[in-house]
Amino acid sequence: MSELLALPWHEARAEVSPREYLDACLDAIAARDGAIRAFLHVNRDAAGDGLPIAVKDNIVTTDMPTTCASRILSGFRSPFDATVISRLRAQNAAIVGKTNLDEFAMGSSTEHSAFGVTRNPWNLDCVAGGSSGGSAAAVAARMVPAALGSETGGSVRQPAALCGVVGVKPTYGRVSRYGLVAFASGLDQIGVVTKTVRESADVLGMIAGHDPMDSTSSTHPVDDYASELEEGVRGLRFGVVREAIEQLTGEVRENFDAALAVLRGAGAAVEEVSVPSISYAIAVYYIVANAEASANLSRFDGIRYGHRSSSARTLEDVYADSRAEGFGAEVKRRIMLGTFALSSGYYDAYYGRAQRVRARLRHDFSEAFRKFDFLLTPTTPEPAFPVGAKTGDPLSMYLSDIFTAPANLVGIPAIAVPSGFARNGLPLSLQIMAPHFAEKAMFRAAAAYERETQFWREKR
Numbered sequence: 001m002s003e004l005l006a007l008p009w010h011e012a013r014a015e016v017s018p019r020e021y022l023d024a025c026l027d028a029i030a031a032r033d034g035a036i037r038a039f040l041h042v043n044r045d046a047a048g049d050g051l052p053i054a055v056k057d058n059i060v061t062t063d064m065p066t067t068c069a070s071r072i073l074s075g076f077r078s079p080f081d082a083t084v085i086s087r088l089r090a091q092n093a094a095i096v097g098k099t100n101l102d103e104f105a106m107g108s109s110t111e112h113s114a115f116g117v118t119r120n121p122w123n124l125d126c127v128a129g130g131s132s133g134g135s136a137a138a139v140a141a142r143m144v145p146a147a148l149g150s151e152t153g154g155s156v157r158q159p160a161a162l163c164g165v166v167g168v169k170p171t172y173g174r175v176s177r178y179g180l181v182a183f184a185s186g187l188d189q190i191g192v193v194t195k196t197v198r199e200s201a202d203v204l205g206m207i208a209g210h211d212p213m214d215s216t217s218s219t220h221p222v223d224d225y226a227s228e229l230e231e232g233v234r235g236l237r238f239g240v241v242r243e244a245i246e247q248l249t250g251e252v253r254e255n256f257d258a259a260l261a262v263l264r265g266a267g268a269a270v271e272e273v274s275v276p277s278i279s280y281a282i283a284v285y286y287i288v289a290n291a292e293a294s295a296n297l298s299r300f301d302g303i304r305y306g307h308r309s310s311s312a313r314t315l316e317d318v319y320a321d322s323r324a325e326g327f328g329a330e331v332k333r334r335i336m337l338g339t340f341a342l343s344s345g346y347y348d349a350y351y352g353r354a355q356r357v358r359a360r361l362r363h364d365f366s367e368a369f370r371k372f373d374f375l376l377t378p379t380t381p382e383p384a385f386p387v388g389a390k391t392g393d394p395l396s397m398y399l400s401d402i403f404t405a406p407a408n409l410v411g412i413p414a415i416a417v418p419s420g421f422a423r424n425g426l427p428l429s430l431q432i433m434a435p436h437f438a439e440k441a442m443f444r445a446a447a448a449y450e451r452e453t454q455f456w457r458e459k460r
């Protein structure tokens with residue numbers, strides 16, 4: 001049965017009945033998730049003749065709890081399904097479970113979950129990345145063919161990279177955010193994790209499109225993402241972001257250079273391009289994201305959802321104590337940083353300035369896309385790190401997103417594709433960024449690279 005789950009979904013479904021495939025997923029979860037802990041909830045009664053899929057636990061579902069990996073949402077069950085869930089159900093998908101994450105999607109390692117750490121299937125002593133670490137590990141361990149995650153600054157691509165699977169962040173507005181618990185509303189997007197590029201193209205096609213319930217969702221028509229996957233990259237132009245590669249060392253650099261050689265060998269034009277403001281992306285991201293988070297998380301007040309402090313005597317204490325007891329340390333750090341960045345006297349110096357640099361970043365990217373069809377960086381500056389290595393040093397944890405956060409700030413789509421292995425056996429990843437709504441071309445480029453390299457076939 002494990003052989004079946006090693007196949008891409010579109011191949012496996014030709015081999016067995018939908019029920020047999022779904023049972024293989026549920027059996028794999030029962031056998032493997034004890035060691036990996038990718039799931040917070042499993043629905044053993046899940047049904048559906050279509051795609052079995054796992055969903056990050058910050059996307060609401062009526063038939064399972066939604067915790068955001070936070071104690072403050074303990075006991076919460078949504079009265080409605082997120083739009084992506086309704087769409088998947090309408091296409092007979094089986095929602096097999098909810099996956100672990102950093103609390104409220106704040107983190108890069110899934111160590112900030114209130115319900116335990118998710119382990120990397122390639123090395124159980126290492127993190128799976130985050131915040132969609134459960135989704136990435138579930139796919140990497142071949143427990144499900146696909147999972148949904150969410151992206152604010154890299155939370156689908158970074159764990160996908162660390163777990164050796166494909167991760168996609170669509171254009172801002174491409175997928176409805178209705179029912180995705182908000183972190184930073186101007187950056188958040190739902191994304192997809194799968195083994196192969198073709199599976200990601202198929203799943204994005206199932207969930208993309210306009211939704212009247214999300215005022216930021218786009219009316220741009222949804223392309224047939226899988227229709228040009230075989231076309232190759234001959235004549236396409238790839239820009240290598242100079243400011244990113246200047247920071248690379250050792251085997252990440254060697255691996256990235258090897259990926260460029262593969263694209264050149266397939267007929268692509270690959271040249272360096274400068275995106276000057278990209279070096280400020282992490283600083284801008286952590287101001288904008290935390291500012292928006294501090295506002296979004298004010299709804300968790302002990303009254304409307306989840307945990308309420310039992311010791312509180314006054315209304316003020318209900319708010320303060322419920323939040324003090326319900327939120328973990330990293331979430332509290334974000335709320336304090338964000339509140340500070342928005343406070344009077346500091347607003348212009350931090351939030352206002354960050355928004356101006358963000359506009360500069362958008363400008364620099366649109367300049368680069370005048371000359372190039374795609375922009376390239378590694379997905380992450382290093383492979384998966386040991387559990388505990390960065391939890392005492394938030395800044396080094398934040399730097400995990402150095403190559404992924406720019407796409408969120410600019411709103412463009414980006415994909416992480418497996419690019420081989422470090423000497424310690426852990427996966428490395430290539431990031432391909434594309435202009436707004438150019439997902440179809442992005443999948444085509446990623447599929448060409450994947451076809452030449454086939455790293456996804458490697459066994460863990």
Ligand code: GLN
Binds near residue numbers: 152155
């Ligand atoms: N790791 C980043 C953060 O901690 C990104 C998180 C995300 O994309 N949700 O904010």
